[in-house]
Amino acid sequence: MKTIFSTFLLLFFAQFSFSQSEFDYTVQINPITISGLPGLHSFAFGQSQGKWLIIGGRLDGLHARQPFNAFPASNNNSTIYVVDRTTQQSWSVSLSSLPTGIKEQLQSTNMNFYQDGDTLYIIGGYAFSASANDHITFDKLTAIDVPGLMNAIQNNLPISSFFKQISNSFFAVTGGQLGKIDTTFYLVGGHRFDGRYNPMGNPTFTQTYTNQIRKFTIDNSETQLSFSVVEQITDPIHLHRRDYNLVPQVFPDGELGYTISSGVFQINQDLPFLYPVDVKASGHLPQTSFNQYLSNYHSGSVGLFEAASNTMHNLFFGGMSQYYYNGTTLIQDNLVPFVKTISRVTREANGNLTEYKFPNEMPLLNGAGAEFIPNLSLPHFSNEVIKLDDIAEDEFVIGHLVGGISSSSLNPFSANQTNTTSANPTVYEVKLIREQSMSIPVTDSKNPVSFTIAPNPIKGKKIDMEFSVPYIAELTYFITSFDGKIISEGEITDFNSGKNKMEFILPQKMTQSFILTLIFDNKFYASQKVLVEK
Template sequence: MKVRIVTMFVLGLSSLFLQAQTFPYTITLEPFTISGLPGLHSFVAGHDAGKWVLIGGRTDGMHRGGGGPSNPAFPVVNSNTTIYVVDPVAQQVWSASLTSLPTALQEQLQSTNMCFYQDGNWLYVAGGYGYSATAGDHVTYDKLTAIHVPNLITHIINGTSITGDFLQTTHSGMQTAGGALGKIGNTFYLFGGIDFQGRYIMGGNGGGATGSMQYTDEIRTFEIVNNGSSLSISNYTVYTNTAEYHRRDFNLVPQIFPGDVYGYMWSSGVFKAPNDEVYFNPIEITASGITVIPEATFMQKYSNYHSSKIALYDSGTQDMYSIFFGGIAQFYFDGNGNEVEDTNVPFVKTISLVSRDQNGVYAESVFSTEMPTYLGAGSEFFREESIVEYATGIVDMTQLPATTPF
């Protein structure tokens, strides 16, 4: 299979303004083709030395069916059971089947919407939803898996055993899908998501007769103990907010907050009870606390679902920028430049920008460039290796040349 990759370029121009903000770049999309690259969404992404690792997720492109026997959602045949290594420069792809791994690893790593974070050489993967032959049904996994990315890449390229590249532990706090995993200092943060047990039935809050769904409504913090041969979790703590943390399928974006403080923006997401509405307001998370930004202060309207994104920080102006590529949103602009609201929350082509200035004031705009089609939902962004980071996951804008391919 040949799949087109869209590479993002930044150019020294300007964005299309909806609110007053200054961003000195536009975006140009340049597609290219890598033979053998699969079509995936909602997968786990890792990287090392310019190569990418793709694990799990789905190959069908959309949820299908209503969960009934004749047309089920999340069919097993469309689970991704192959680990891919991609060299985007050489345009080569290598792969290895999950079947050589122990059953517990196989089952989790073929699931969808796992939460993941790469910490140095180790890629940590929590939860995920998929079919378990052991359970005889679809489940949300209660596993935390650690993957040694450089070793895994080497072994897959060389065609040698990958069984020694994984560690796994079981913990009920890892049982979520559609959430996100981050890290501040030595503490890991597991944000939101759902615990769904049984076959997923779309359009029913409880999942119907064959399944049950429970939003975590939580931020779970913990430390990971990894000595290279065993894995465990310590200092596990739960923070609950049934009104604001009732979210899944959102974007978690690394941030520099005023005062040069590292943290995250919990960006938008779905679905607000009781009417399955979009969350338009962000949540700020730092080591010192959690701040919910009310909708009356700021609404993120043009990206409401997990997609590729870039975080950029300008230490000179102390401005923080977050760019979101396509995906799903309640608001978008039509061909005449008119804002349209669609409460069905459709796929969109919008590339949007959320900025926050040195005083903590938010603004949102869209770029004149759009995605080539309705792409972006469930996708991941890979930074070009030469791009300098200000902090983990955040591009240093002061180190960007005038024209730089990402």
């Protein structure tokens, strides 16, 4: 059901109040056509010398509800494309000449990928496998020589020598994201999904979320790939995510890392997460004090940094979201519709996060499953965050939005009208124009839920807890161990709006310290470490 989320309003002075928010740029979206490039979504890409390499993904729109009709192999993208955005032309080659393991993986959807120098690494992905005679998540790591492959495709030469591949269940992940910090790769979130999709939960598939950040190194120096596991961090509450945006970051202390933006699904509800999680070399930090409302699924995104103010800006383009604006009213739609919103989340020097809506929107209900290909001719950090202060021009292209799903309605899936969606063939050039920003802040994005435990460390099965909630709604809890196991879960009842005191009785005597997480209204999370006195 759609409801007007009345507690979220815009700031008004007279009729409207617009905020510069230390981002003195407007965003301009210009459509261009690339000859020979079809509509695609949920693909992998690399780039070299201004040209793009596009691999995998799907040629159709949103997947159907019926298991027999979802993710048909006939709409897998079995062609590799090279795109020259300057001349707006493309070259292509079929995957058919490649070994079975490589060609099957590289026509899959929602692969995890990262380009390291000239090498594009691709992990996992989901699609029909002829050799397995089933839809599977591929357990593959593939390394691709990007400039070598692009040259071969442009000159109609054999391509098989530009690929290496190994298999391991460690890589059987789809819908996550792959990044790199220093010399270590980070496979963040995602799930293993084998079998036919089924929205009713009938046993046509098996699904396991990784709930992990898998850290590893890759040795690509020999003829055969190899890898070494560095660490596997498990968090079944905050890392239970897939189909999200992993946005590269420059943190206030200058450290480079990533932010997990939103994603699905919450551990106890088929709803998106709203708060982000920061990923650094030292570990991951859920930012539960802030909720991001305007972008909840994977879409095009880009990170921009202003050194003078030590401010990080993350831009999101369209996609699917649990919230969107109708005029000046923020609408909550738990069906998570397609949206046109262009939004920004800014991290200030003090670490505070604020979300803003740009006044202009995407041309259509599109952007879900799209990729933002950054303009690497601009000054940028090693993780591809663009250095705004080093750009002298007042108007410049920061990158291109490629592909994604287009829809003619907000909720085609729930209406069983997925045939009205399609893969978008239009490429959008994205420009920043230096002028006063008219972006609108989303108010009340701060988490109103908090709790304290005293004393901490605890002794025995009783916890004295104080917590505060803004209104009466569902309040659940999870108890997890430090190594990522769920010990207990339940619901808290008989509380009032405002401040509450209660004696929380643990389900068992705890011998090890643990994490207590409260989830309020399926929207706000709060977690604390609870130490157990020996």
